Amino acid sequence: MLALLLDNHLKEEACMKYINAKDLLPDALVKELQSYVQGGYLYVPSDQAQQKRWGEASGYRQELQQRNRQIVEEFQNGTSMEALAEKYFLSVSAIRKIIYQK
Numbered sequence: 476m477l478a479l480l481l482d483n484h485l486k487e488e489a490c491m492k493y494i495n496a497k498d499l500l501p502d503a504l505v506k507e508l509q510s511y512v513q514g515g516y517l518y519v520p521s522d523q524a525q526q527k528r529w530g531e532a533s534g535y536r537q538e539l540q541q542r543n544r545q546i547v548e549e550f551q552n553g554t555s556m557e558a559l560a561e562k563y564f565l566s567v568s569a570i571r572k573i574i575y576q577k
Contacts, residue, residue, distance in 0.1 A: 543573045550574050 493516070496505050508517070530536030546559055556574070560567045 543576075546570060546573050 496508060500508070528536065530539065542563065546563060549559060550556065550570075554562075556567050556570045559565075559570045563570070565573075
């Protein structure tokens with residue numbers, strides 16, 4: 476059990492991208508940080524103004540927008556909501572929201 480926990484911990488660490496502060500920050504700032512944290516890890520959160528919205532980084536948001544445009548177009552061409560729900564594996568309620576969204 477302990478070996479499994481250690482293995483998982485090592486895998487998690489391998490996925491994280493740690494940067495040595497000395498390689499990135501000015502010496503004065505490194506010294507100031509050392510007065511708070513020495514030899515530990517410090518998480519620096521991203522700036523809220525620079526964060527991307529859900530799905531923007533992966534492109535999935537754009538895929539959903541394209542799918543939704545296709546659904547609206549098919550509905551306008553006469554395809555029923557039930558048929559669209561079956562085709563796109565969505566509920567009729569979800570199709571209705573997509574069609575009537577502003």
